[in-house]
Amino acid sequence: MESGSIPLADVPGGFDLQSTLESGQTFCWRREDGRAYETDDAHGGSAWYYTATEGEVVRVRHREGQLEWEATTDADGLLVERLRLDDDLPTIFEAVPDDPLVADARAAYPGMRLVDDPFFPCLVSFICSAQMRVSRIHGMQTALAREFGEAIEFDGETYHAFPTPERLAAATEAELRELGLGYRAPYVRRSAELAAAGEVDPADVRAKEYEDARDALQAFVGVGDKVADCVLLFSLDFLEAVPLDTWIRTAIEDHYPDCDRGSYAETSRAIREAFGGEYAGYAQTYAFHYLRSRY
DNA sequence: AGCCAGGCAAGTG
DNA sequence: CACTTGCATGGC
Secondary structure, eight states: OEEEEEEGGGSTTOOOHHHHHHSSSOOSOEETTOOOOOTTOOTTTTOOEEEEETTEEEEEEEETTEEEEEESSOOHHHHHHHTTTTOOHHHHHHSSOOOHHHHHHHHHSTTOOOOOOOHHHHHHHHHTTTTOOHHHHHHHHHHHHHHHSOEEEETTEEEEOOOOHHHHHHSOHHHHHHTTOGGGHHHHHHHHHHHHTTSSOHHHHHTSOHHHHHHHHTTSTTOOHHHHHHHHHHHSOOTTOOOOOHHHHHHHHHHOGGGOOSSHHHHHHHHHHHTTSTTHHHHHHHHHHHHHHHO
């Protein structure tokens, strides 16, 4: 076992592990204490979280100004990338117009960051997210890993990586329904087939202009505008993407009524502009977590 | 008991 | 293009 720590004093704008991992933007991490992600749970501040990916297991916790980690391999680089520790939050929020909702959200969750998740797990988790609560989406991804993911031994425990596209494409719809995926089961299976066949190359999508990239992702099954925006924001580095889910639509009604332009495409343009363009997705994710936690 | 949850696909007008 | 309907499931 290797271990190490990342001093958080050097991270511009600070870092909050619990809100970053439990705000409903990533379903690639689990708490060692096994608790489901609930916005009113205040016990995650010093908990261990782990992820398993590509044969490796990494676990982290926040302790005394450090991000401590233990892993099957050196994890400094992975953590900086996946938790976006190089993002300069003060500079990013200079680009976001001073706005009461976003300001309140920042005050409530200082140091919350976007994540940079692996493409396929991110895609599947947001296909599963349709008409579903955050804690249940998390439970589905846990079940998919348990049933179909590679087993990895680490520190006397067995962990499961998220399954490969090939493995999920080989699952039957009935097997997926048994995990509680409901009508999303065929979407996941068919999208896994497309991913395994290389029909849509994430690297190609990443190179496109934002709206073209959003359209391209909809070649997957179960992916419309909203899910595509989530994948762009949380996995493909499109920080301007603003997923228009039920919470943000309500926020638009209450706080930005001028941005409601009817269609997804036009409302998206308007709210992206209201959130300052380039880093609008940061504002969206803060607003989403803040509104949901106050409900 | 009914309503809702980080919507989408397929069908119609 | 806009609009409607059906779709699983669990928690409140």
